[in-house]
Amino acid sequence: MRTNHKIYLVILSSICLVFFSQITFAQNTEGVKSEIYSKLKCCPCQVTFDKCTCAEAKEIKAYIEALLESGVGKEEIFYKVAKKFSLKAIMDEQTKQGVEKRLIKEAGGRRPQIVLNSTSYDFGQANKRQGKISKTFKLSNQGNEPLIITNIKTSCPCATVSLKVGKKKSPSFGTEGAPKDWRVEIRPGQVGELEFAIDLTSPHVKIGKLIRDVNINSNDPVYPNVTINVEAVVME
Numbered sequence: 001m002r003t004n005h006k007i008y009l010v011i012l013s014s015i016c017l018v019f020f021s022q023i024t025f026a027q028n029t030e031g032v033k034s035e036i037y038s039k040l041k042c043c044p045c046q047v048t049f050d051k052c053t054c055a056e057a058k059e060i061k062a063y064i065e066a067l068l069e070s071g072v073g074k075e076e077i078f079y080k081v082a083k084k085f086s087l088k089a090i091m092d093e094q095t096k097q098g099v100e101k102r103l104i105k106e107a108g109g110r111r112p113q114i115v116l117n118s119t120s121y122d123f124g125q126a127n128k129r130q131g132k133i134s135k136t137f138k139l140s141n142q143g144n145e146p147l148i149i150t151n152i153k154t155s156c157p158c159a160t161v162s163l164k165v166g167k168k169k170s171p172s173f174g175t176e177g178a179p180k181d182w183r184v185e186i187r188p189g190q191v192g193e194l195e196f197a198i199d200l201t202s203p204h205v206k207i208g209k210l211i212r213d214v215n216i217n218s219n220d221p222v223y224p225n226v227t228i229n230v231e232a233v234v235m236e
Contacts, residue, residue, distance in 0.1 A: 039090060040060075063084065088226070107222060111221055112148070112186075113222070114140075114142075114218050116139055116226065117140075118137060121230045123231070125233050126235065128201060132198070132200070134196060137194045139163070140190065147220060148186075149217070150182070150219065151182070152215070152217070153176065154212065156212050158200075159196065161195065161196050162194075163195075166190075168184075194228070209231070211231045213228060
């Protein structure tokens with residue numbers, strides 16, 4: 001009887017140990033997750049992950065949580081997020097520089113390098129009666145391997161984007177982006193023109209502050225995804 005009682009106590013102790021270990025692990029995971037979120041920002045929304053609830057942020061958060069559950073450390077998580085999504089998502093400069101150096105070293109001496117003459121533009125005040133407003137950005141390949149643009153898309157149905165390289169100009173793409181088989185090659189040193197247009201008469205455009213963006217995906221191993229933001233104050 002005493003033997004059975006001892007066995008029962010051992011089993012109970014083991015269960016309690018496992019239970020409290022799981023609680024401690026969950027608390028530690030939440031702490032690490034909060035720290036990671038505080039050092040990341042949503043590129044389209046420009047706010048930290050702990051405050052953002054957009055679809056893109058939710059996708060990256062789910063990815064981070066899956067990595068945490070599998071035991072991946074925070075430094076490796078920053079690296080994986082940069083490689084899979086965007087280095088620009090990392091807000092903490094020290095962390096960002098460390099990840100960037102790692103990505104550049106991995107890429108080696110030969111790689112394509114996407115460079116934009118600007119990643120933002122302010123139209124200032126714009127009247128709805130203007131109809132369409134647009135801005136052209138220069139997109140170049142400063143690397144030594146062909147840069148392949150694999151997708152461009154906008155954040156709102158009111159906006160379209162097209163890319164001209166040489167004499168060839170792509171169709172205008174919206175929120176769905178380009179077809180899966182669409183590709184544009186930019187040779188080393190070559191410059192393309194990215195036209196970002198907004199239809200102010202669209203029902204998706206309201207009076208007041210307007211912020212829209214375009215996402216560009218390419219084979220640049222360091223910056224596979226870059227974002228251009230434009231803004232305006234829309235008047236009647």
